[in-house]
Amino acid sequence: xxxxxxxxxxxxxxxxxxxxxxxxxxxxxxxxxxxxxxxxxxxxxxxxxxxxxxxxxx
Amino acid sequence: xxxxxxxxxxxxxxxxxxxxxxxxxxxxxxxxxxxxxxxxxxxxxxxxxxxxxxxxxxxxxxxxxxxxxxxxxxxxxxxxxxxxxxxxxxxxxxxxxxxxxxxxxxxxxxxxxxxxxxxxxxxxxxxxxxxxxxxxxxxx
Numbered sequence: 001x002x003x004x005x006x007x008x009x010x011x012x013x014x015x016x017x018x019x020x021x022x023x024x025x026x027x028x029x030x031x032x033x034x035x036x037x038x039x040x041x042x043x044x045x046x047x048x049x050x051x052x053x054x055x056x057x058x
Numbered sequence: 059x060x061x062x063x064x065x066x067x068x069x070x071x072x073x074x075x076x077x078x079x080x081x082x083x084x085x086x087x088x089x090x091x092x093x094x095x096x097x098x099x100x101x102x103x104x105x106x107x108x109x110x111x112x113x114x115x116x117x118x119x120x121x122x123x124x125x126x127x128x129x130x131x132x133x134x135x136x137x138x139x140x141x142x143x144x145x146x147x148x149x150x151x152x153x154x155x156x157x158x159x160x161x162x163x164x165x166x167x168x169x170x171x172x173x174x175x176x177x178x179x180x181x182x183x184x185x186x187x188x189x190x191x192x193x194x195x196x197x198x
Contacts, residue, residue: 011115
């Protein structure tokens, strides 16, 4: 299995966010909200850092 | 005079069956088998999601030809092995079955090794959550 870097980021973010959401909050609605928040932060920070490194490398 | 609830430190509203037995059982079972600590506390949905996430991450790590750390030759390997040990029985089965590559030769294999380590760390978080539910430190 050789996923792209972005696919690996998505899988990592999904699994980690599910665990973070369940373990860090008390009620199911808060779990879903926190899990989604973590997922967006994981993927968003990966995209932002990727662009930063792209411009640094130029 | 202290009540039984004050003595055990249990949260209000918990039934008496949860106050009995070995308090560290969900922690240990949850560490050995991902999600099992929550199953023990009848949190079926959460346990299933945790198990799917942790086993899925471990499996994808292996599918990416990730390495299961076996030795402790330098500090990075010791840390990697500590993370891998968090997967509990998955680590033991993986070692017994010879899963994972011995040598990381492609980039995806390096990511796979990280997936396996993080699966172990996430499983530790899940097991501690089961323990917190058991002791009443976490409400529900």
